[in-house]
Amino acid sequence: MSMNNKQRWMGGVVLLGGGVLLTALLLKGNDEIAHDKTQATITHPIPKKEAQSQTAQSNQNGEMVSLQPLAVDVETEKRLLEEQRRSREKAVAEQEARAADFLKMQQEAEAAAARKAAEEYAAINARRTAEQESSDNIPPELGEDDKAKAQRLAEEKKKAEQQKVDQQKTDTEKKLVEDKRKADAEKKLAEEKRKAETEKKAEEEKRKAEADKKAADEKRKAEAEKKATEEKRKAEADKKAAEEKRKTEADKKAADEKKHKAEADKKAEAGKARELMENGDKKWMVQVALAANQANADAVVSKLRAKGYKVTTSPTSKGVRIMVGPSKDRDVADAARKKITSDESLNMKSAWVIDWVPLDQR
Structure with a gap:
């Protein structure tokens, strides 16, 4: 087997082994992620409606997106989200560690292959040097001709170029593997970030909905309390108005009854007095004045008594009646009237004689 074929064979074995190992690691990582999702689904069952929504989102985006149900308690939900984030970070770290181990194994295999190729190449050069030294001791006619030598040199040059191409191909494949790993890592980080933003948005929407609901409940409660207060105030006002109306009516009725009485x-008193005056024993009095109040009446009474007259007062609806007498004879009463009206000091020109019945005889 030539050196070129050996190197190709070893490179193919290394690439095949690396691909198998990388596939196994990726499959194992996917199995672990699926197991974590299954465990999370068992721990927190997803309602049928949410499961349909997740299926629809998976079909639209072309990839599986696991949406966990929101916890009732905000603190519990935060704790669950933190645990999920730590689990994802741990899975990513383990995946990156496995990829780093695989890359290290691949580099070691490539280094071993390169070292073995160098050793074989050194052995070939040593063999060629020995053959060259041995060829110097043989006769010229036994040495290789120019055509064979040119062919050998062409083959060696071709092998060197092929080795260079193979090395470039290996470097290119290695770079592609590294770029792919880096792209996968960036894609996974972007997916994790998008998922975290989706969960954060869902949490914000839930918190906003709860705040709106609480505000609506408080507003409805305040309106109900206000309405109850208004109704109570109105009932009290109606009750108070009814009481005042009833009291006013009662006062009016009592006043009417008192007035009528x-x-x-x-x-009755006037009728009784009139009856006594018309049918009883009559006495004659000289009415000298009708005072507006008791004080004026007392002043007039004092002046008459100072003159020696017998004075009697009687309250009426128009004032206090001031009278002199009584006399059983009208002529005597009329003489007293003339005397009083002629007295300039009394100034009672309008005195007149009336028939009068005492109150105890009425």
Whole structure:
């Protein structure tokens, strides 16, 4: 087997082994992620409606997106989100560690292959040097001709170029593997970031919905309390108005009754007095004045008594009646009237004689 074929064979074995190992690591990582999702689904069952929504989102984006149900308690939800984040970071770290181990193994295999190729190349050069030294001792006619030598040199040059191409191919494949690993890592980080933003947005929407609901409940409660207060105030006002109306009506009724009773008493008193005056024993009095109040009446009474007159007062609806007498004879009463009206000091020109019945005889 030539050196070129050996190197190709070893490079193919290394690439095949690396691909198998990388596939196994990726499959194992996917199995672990699926197991974590299954465990999370068992721990927190997803309702049928949410499961349909997750299926629809998976079909639209072309990839599986696991949406966990929101916890009722905000603190519990935060704790679950933190645990999920730590689990994802741990899975990513383990995946990156496995990829780093694989890359290290691949580099070691490539280094071993390069070292073995160098050793074989050194052995070939040593063999060629020995053959060259041995060829110097043989006769010229036994040495290789120019055509064979040129062919050998062409083959060696071709092998060197092929080795260079193979090395470039190996470097290119290695770079592609590294770029792919880096792209996968960046894609996974972007997916994790998008998922975290989605969960954060869902949490914000839930918190906002709860705040709106709480505000609506408080507003409805305040309106109900306000309405109850208004109704209570209105009922109290109606009750108070009814009480005042009833009290006003009662006062009015009592006043009317009192007025009617006073009018009836007054009418009865007047009738009784008139009856006594018309049918009883009559006495004559000289009415000298009608005072507006008791004080004026007392002043007039004092002046008359100072003159030696017998004075009697009687309250009426128009004032206090001031009278001199009584006399059983009208002529005597009329003489007293003339005397009083002629007295300039008394100034009572309008005195007149009336027939009068005492109150105890009415």
